[in-house]
Amino acid sequence: MCKSRILKRDKVNKQLQNIINYPLTIITAPMGYGKTTSVREFLSACDAGNIWISLNAACKNTGYFWTVVTGKISEIDKELGAIMCGLGFPSDNMQKARLFDAISYKFIGCSCVLVLDDYHYAENDLLNDFLISASLCRIPGLHIVVISRYRLKTSMTELIAKKLLYQVDMNTLRFTDSEVSQYFAYMSFPLGKEKIQQIQDVADGWAAAVYMIYRGLKSGVPLNKISAVQDLIKCALYDHYDPETKKTLCALSLLENFTAELAEYSTGIKNLEKILADLSTENAFVHLDLKTETYSIHNVFRSFLLNEAENTGIDKKNIYRRAGHWFSEKQNFNQSCYYLYKGEDFESMLKELEKPEFYIKSSDRPMLFYYFDLIPDDIVRNHPMAYLKYIHTTIVSGNKMHGRQLLMKFEEEIPCRSYTKESRTEIEAAVHWIKIFLAFNNLEVMLQHTNAVIDLLKGGVPLIASCQGPFSFGSPHLTYIYYKEAGSFKKTAHMNVELYSLVSGGAGLGSGTLFIAEYALETGDFNQVELNALRTVYKAKTKNQTSMIICASLTLARLYICQNRYLEALAMLNGLNREVSSNIESILMNTYDLCLGYIYSCTGEYEKIPKWIKEGNMTINSLLIQGTVFSYVVYGKALMLSGNWAKAEALCESFIPYFGIFDNQLGYIHNYIHLSIAAYKSGSMEKAKSWLLKALEIGQKDAIVMPFAENGKNLLTILSCLEEDIDKVYIKKIIDLCSMYSSIISSPNFSGSMLTSREKEILKLLSKGMSRTEIAEALFISAATVRTHTQNIYEKLGVNKKGDALKKAAELHII
Amino acid sequence: MLYSRLTGNDGKLTAGAVIGGEDNIYFLEAVPNDDYSLSITFEDGEKLEFSMLDLLCKFRFSPLGQLIVWRRIEVYPTRLEWNSGTFPVSLNIEEIKKQ
Numbered sequence: 001m002c003k004s005r006i007l008k009r010d011k012v013n014k015q016l017q018n019i020i021n022y023p024l025t026i027i028t029a030p031m032g033y034g035k036t037t038s039v040r041e042f043l044s045a046c047d048a049g050n051i052w053i054s055l056n057a058a059c060k061n062t063g064y065f066w067t068v069v070t071g072k073i074s075e076i077d078k079e080l081g082a083i084m085c086g087l088g089f090p091s092d093n094m095q096k097a098r099l100f101d102a103i104s105y106k107f108i109g110c111s112c113v114l115v116l117d118d119y120h121y122a123e124n125d126l127l128n129d130f131l132i133s134a135s136l137c138r139i140p141g142l143h144i145v146v147i148s149r150y151r152l153k154t155s156m157t158e159l160i161a162k163k164l165l166y167q168v169d170m171n172t173l174r175f176t177d178s179e180v181s182q183y184f185a186y187m188s189f190p191l192g193k194e195k196i197q198q199i200q201d202v203a204d205g206w207a208a209a210v211y212m213i214y215r216g217l218k219s220g221v222p223l224n225k226i227s228a229v230q231d232l233i234k235c236a237l238y239d240h241y242d243p244e245t246k247k248t249l250c251a252l253s254l255l256e257n258f259t260a261e262l263a264e265y266s267t268g269i270k271n272l273e274k275i276l277a278d279l280s281t282e283n284a285f286v287h288l289d290l291k292t293e294t295y296s297i298h299n300v301f302r303s304f305l306l307n308e309a310e311n312t313g314i315d316k317k318n319i320y321r322r323a324g325h326w327f328s329e330k331q332n333f334n335q336s337c338y339y340l341y342k343g344e345d346f347e348s349m350l351k352e353l354e355k356p357e358f359y360i361k362s363s364d365r366p367m368l369f370y371y372f373d374l375i376p377d378d379i380v381r382n383h384p385m386a387y388l389k390y391i392h393t394t395i396v397s398g399n400k401m402h403g404r405q406l407l408m409k410f411e412e413e414i415p416c417r418s419y420t421k422e423s424r425t426e427i428e429a430a431v432h433w434i435k436i437f438l439a440f441n442n443l444e445v446m447l448q449h450t451n452a453v454i455d456l457l458k459g460g461v462p463l464i465a466s467c468q469g470p471f472s473f474g475s476p477h478l479t480y481i482y483y484k485e486a487g488s489f490k491k492t493a494h495m496n497v498e499l500y501s502l503v504s505g506g507a508g509l510g511s512g513t514l515f516i517a518e519y520a521l522e523t524g525d526f527n528q529v530e531l532n533a534l535r536t537v538y539k540a541k542t543k544n545q546t547s548m549i550i551c552a553s554l555t556l557a558r559l560y561i562c563q564n565r566y567l568e569a570l571a572m573l574n575g576l577n578r579e580v581s582s583n584i585e586s587i588l589m590n591t592y593d594l595c596l597g598y599i600y601s602c603t604g605e606y607e608k609i610p611k612w613i614k615e616g617n618m619t620i621n622s623l624l625i626q627g628t629v630f631s632y633v634v635y636g637k638a639l640m641l642s643g644n645w646a647k648a649e650a651l652c653e654s655f656i657p658y659f660g661i662f663d664n665q666l667g668y669i670h671n672y673i674h675l676s677i678a679a680y681k682s683g684s685m686e687k688a689k690s691w692l693l694k695a696l697e698i699g700q701k702d703a704i705v706m707p708f709a710e711n712g713k714n715l716l717t718i719l720s721c722l723e724e725d726i727d728k729v730y731i732k733k734i735i736d737l738c739s740m741y742s743s744i745i746s747s748p749n750f751s752g753s754m755l756t757s758r759e760k761e762i763l764k765l766l767s768k769g770m771s772r773t774e775i776a777e778a779l780f781i782s783a784a785t786v787r788t789h790t791q792n793i794y795e796k797l798g799v800n801k802k803g804d805a806l807k808k809a810a811e812l813h814i815i
Numbered sequence: 816m817l818y819s820r821l822t823g824n825d826g827k828l829t830a831g832a833v834i835g836g837e838d839n840i841y842f843l844e845a846v847p848n849d850d851y852s853l854s855i856t857f858e859d860g861e862k863l864e865f866s867m868l869d870l871l872c873k874f875r876f877s878p879l880g881q882l883i884v885w886r887r888i889e890v891y892p893t894r895l896e897w898n899s900g901t902f903p904v905s906l907n908i909e910e911i912k913k914q
Contacts, residue, residue: 030875030905150907151893155839169909202874209874229874230901303902 006041006284007183015172016042019113019143022166024135024159026146029170032208032300035147036117038173048111048143051076052289054257054296058338059122062089063366067334080106083581085361086589090130094612098589100137111141118299119148128154135164174205187214198223208300211284212236233304237285248275249297250312253305254319257296266323321345328352333364337371346375350383353390359466360393368393381413384423388430389464395437396469404438407431429456430464433503440473441662443482443495453503461505471500471508472547474587475630476554476595477666478511479518484663489702493519506543510536514548517555522666524705524737529559546579546588554595561602562709564744567797569599571811594634601637602710604745609638616651629658633667636674640714649678669695669707677714688718693726700730705737712738713745755796762789767806840908841892847885853895855911865911878904 016038019025027035043050053072059065066089074081083102090096116122132154134144146152159165175183177200184191191199202223203209209232213223216236226232238246251267252258258266260273269275276295280288285298297305309316320343327336333352340349349371352358360368372380372390380387387410395403411431419427432452439445453462472478483492498512514536520528533552540548553572560569573596580592597613600606606614616635632655639648652674659667672695680688692715699708708715716738719731755763765775772790776783794800797808841858848854851871855863870876878899879885889896897904 028907030907031902032875149894149905150891151909153841153892157839170907171909171913202872204873204875206873206875227872228877228880230878230899232874233901300902307901 005187006037007179007186008041009038009179011176011179012038012168012172013042015168018166019145020046020048020111022143023138023164024131024144024146025166025168026148026152026156027168027173028148028151029173030149031303032206032298033170033173034207035173037207039115039117039145039147043113043115046113048113049076050113050115052115052117054117055119055122056256056338057121058370060124061366061370062091062124062126063364064334064370065089065122065127067364067367071332071334077106079581089126089366090133091126092617093133094617096130096133096137097611100134100139103142104137104139111143113143113145115145115147117147119146119152120150123148123150123152125154128152132156132159135159136162138164173207175200175203175207175210176205180205180210183210184214187218189214189218202227208298230304233301237283237301238304238308245275245279246308247312247314248272249279250305250309251314251319252276252295253297253302253309254314254316255323257294258323259293260295262323262326263295265326266319268322317343317345319343321348324348333358334367337367341371341374346379347383349375350380350386353386354383354463356461356463358389359468360389361468365393365397381417384410384417384419384427385430385463388427388434392434392437392464395434400438400440403434407434407438425456426463429453429460429462432456433462433465436500436503441481441484443492443497447496447499450499450503454499457503459502461503465504465507467501467504467506467509467543467545469507470547470587470591471511471545472551472591474591476550476591476598477518477630478514478548478551479522480630480633480664480666481662483665483702486665486698487701489519489522489665489704501543507545508548509543509545510539510548510552513539514552514555517552521555521559522706523703524709524733526559526562529555533559547591549579550576550588550591550595554598557595557599558602558706558710561599562706562741562744564747566603573599590631594631597631597634597638601634601641602745604641606638606641609641614638614642629661629664629667632658633670636671640674640677640711645678645681649675649682652678665698665702666704666707669698669704672698673707673711673715676718677711680714680718685718685721689722689724692718692722693724696722696726696731696734699734700727703730703733705730705734708734709737709741712740712742716742755793759789759793759796762786763793763805763809766790766802767809842890842895842908845888845890845895847888849882851879851885853888855895858892863911867906876904876906 012034016025019039019042027039029035040052043052051072053069055065055068059068067085070081070085072081073084080102084099087095087099087102090099119127131144131146134142136159156165156167160167177196180199180203181191181193181196184196199210199213203213209229212232213236216226216232217223219236219240221235226235238249241249248267248269251269252263255263255266260276263276264270264272276286276288279286280295283301285301287296287298288294289296320339322343324336324338324340324343324345325348327339328348330336336352337349340346340352353368368390380390391403391406391410394406414424414427429452432449435449436446436453439449473481475481478497479489479493482495482497483489493515495515496512497515498508498510501507501509501511513532517529517532517536520526520532533555536552537549540546540552553576557569557572560566560572576592576595580588593610593613597609600608611617613631613634618631618635636648636652636655639651642648652671655671656668659671672691676688676691676695679685679691695708699705708719716735719735719738722731761779762775765778770778772783772786776786779786790802794805797805799805799808842855843858844856846854851867853863853865853867855865857863867876867879871880878901879897884897884899884904887898889898893908895906
């Protein structure tokens with residue numbers, strides 16, 4: 001038995017050094033040139049950390065690819081993995097920017113190599129484009145290595161020209177005559193020049209062949225007797241094993257990367273741990289990754305074994321199935337489906353999906369659609385709950401029309417199916433539950449279906465229901481979604497929206513008090529806002545209802561601004577950041593941005609408004625329609641700060657039809673106000689008055705005042721010129737609020753309460769226990785300047801000593 | 816012939832060839848002839864006759880010795896591939912260039 005060893009190859013290592021000098025390195029060479037081994041060896045001796053991701057053919061689906069990538073990253077950095085998973089595969093520039101920001105933040109001060117091995121299996125235009133964008137972004141500390149058998153289809157000329165890409169090809173990896181000679185000597189089997197030449201005549205620098213020839217010669221196989229590679233593999237790597245080991249190897253070749261535990265469970269072969277340990281010691285083509293304790297078989301050998309497996313009577317399907325069940329037990333949906341599909345065990349795939357605890361995250365949706373399309377229809381029909389989950393996912397993914405058609409067809413088929421009475425009730429309840437989503441934004445119909453579910457299940461939860469979906473559909477304002485007729489705001493706000501939480505295991509918990517808080521805020525009944533919004537937060541937290549917490553936080557932040565409590569408003573936003581970061585749903589990241597955009601528009605801090613909002617990049621496919629339309633409210637608010645009134649007027653006018661999709665009355669009010677301001681600033685008081693009247697017309701039917709107050713500074717002159725027949729009491733309330741809001745925002749105390757970035761920096765250093773002199777040295781400023789900054793910090797925080805300042809800053813999440 | 820595509824009028828390698836090599840060259844069509852030559856058409860319409868005879872004695876290309884495998888060619892933008900029954904045998908543009 002010969003022990004496997006790896007030759008240190010200086011010329012290859014020298015080239016691979018460039019991995020840490022470039023954002024992207026692409027290594028291309030056909031199978032068996034030692035790409036993976038070389039990179040693995042290089043990284044094992046490299047200071048930078050690494051994340052190794054082996055891809056397979058299913059990764060062509062970007063959803064699948066992303067789940068594999070984020071899953072692996074989660075093993076190393078749970079928080080980053082969750083953020084990436086939440087964001088989903090970035091399909092537009094905004095998502096890419098957000099993703100790269102998140103990664104940049106994580107990699108500050110450290111270096112990490114992300115290896116995408118066997119990339120050729122997954123390669124497609126979207127992935128290539130993603131690699132190019134990531135490289136152009138030059139994320140500090142992140143180095144991506146792509147290992148592929150073939151050159152990528154997409155031209156990399158831009159990256160090459162910008163010196164962002166380093167390429168290693170087969171010429172580098174090819175074994176030279178001298179390296180072949182060194183290798184044989186290294187393996188204690190020195191050969192003469194002539195013999196080396198004979199080897200190179202047939203190996204031609206192909207590393208896999210060099211290794212196999214060595215094994216063949218070592219065990220006495222004459223080289224001149226073999227001319228076909230299949231024979232070489234057979235003689236050098238396979239024939240010397242006993243029948244049991246051969247069968248084991250063939251069984252293992254069915255698995256891609258595997259732990260001994262997985263292999264033992266899937267193949268049913270006992271004591272595999274010992275067998276695998278021996279194999280990996282003796283055979284370089286059976287590799288053990290010590291870090292993850294995962295085995296893999298070299299593709300050259302694995303291809304041969306897979307072929308052999310056809311003739312050894314191995315029950316391939318059973319091994320795939322068992323591997324699928326093993327991953328199912330580990331709650332790894334992707335791997336489970338991957339193997340169950342290979343084992344044609346569609347029944348188990350669907351049963352997996354039917355589990356009540358199984359929630360399909362938005363990032364898993366592409367995977368669900370990918371596999372569902374592959375399962376034969378007749379099998380799907382035997383699993384109504386899985387099918388209904390699929391229909392529901394179709395609807396909430398934005399394909400409402402298609403989802404409706406599928407549901408109608410499904411309902412037509414119900415009478416023809418022989419379901420038991422119990423399962424028929426469950427199915428009917430699930431259908432009503434889906435119809436809640438189909439009736440979206442029509443609260444009355446939604447509640448009718450909710451009540452139908454309650455009646456059918458006597459208070460139980462449908463099997464397909466989940467409390468994990470974002471209840472606010474991407475909007476940071478809940479009543480905004482359902483208030484769709486002027487004069488109906490109060491009625492809407494007092495409807496029993498929270499009933500839904502009973503049929504969904506808690507989704508939307510807190511929505512009842514949120515409705516009241518939002519209504520109170522919009523109508524200026526400030527005493528009712530804080531308590532109800534805080535109740536919402538506490539209630540929502542019991543069921544991790546992040547979307548409710550976001551809505552309540554925006555309500556509170558708006559209230560706090562109005563009450564001159566800027567730092568508390570800021571604290572609400574900072575608290576939200578953490579809440580959203582730990583959530584699995586990407587949609588909520590955008591919702592959070594809308595909150596930031598809204599509040600910073602109100603405070604006039606244009607630079608703090610998220611870039612995509614300022615730029616009006618509304619092509620955010622991860623947001624559902626409601627959120628997208630609310631984003632036009634926030635975009636409009638941002639436009640009010642841009643100073644480009646002609647542009648603001650033209651754009652806001654173009655937004656009007658969007659609010660008509662679901663008749664969002666608050667959307668209309670905000671937009672008419674923006675149009676009025678833009679017209680006034682452009683010099684047309686008549687137009688300004690006309691737009692404002694439209695807003696007031698809706699507003700006065702429901703006594704809405706807050707959207708006007710938040711634009712108080714710009715509206716006061718227009719309001720004072722109005723002569724039309726508008727309720728005087730209503731107008732007076734608006735003018736009073738506008739004056740108050742305007743004076744708060746403009747007062748020096750308000751702007752003074754915002755800590756500058758320098759003050760925050762000093763606060764951070766103070767929290768590290770640094771003295772004034774040390775801070776002065778660190779920031780290259782005088783101690784007297786530090787003292788002035790410190791006094792300003794104390795003043796703004798309303799404290800008079802360091803300890804209190806740090807405590808307050810921590811409470812407000814400033815540091 | 817292919818090499819000429821990577822050089823300027825003066826016969827020196829162009830900047831594109833140095834920095835990106837065959838980055839923008841793609842296969843369009845390849846016909847395997849029974850004399851083990853390949854009639855290749857590139858995406859830009861250029862054609863090339865390429866003999867594989869010398870490569871057949873190498874282990875990597877040995878499965879192509881069987882005509883049934885040799886004829887089973889698949890053309891991808893950046894590679895030619897044959898399904899040998901065990902693992903795929905592939906030929907990249909840079910290998911053609913090297914020959």
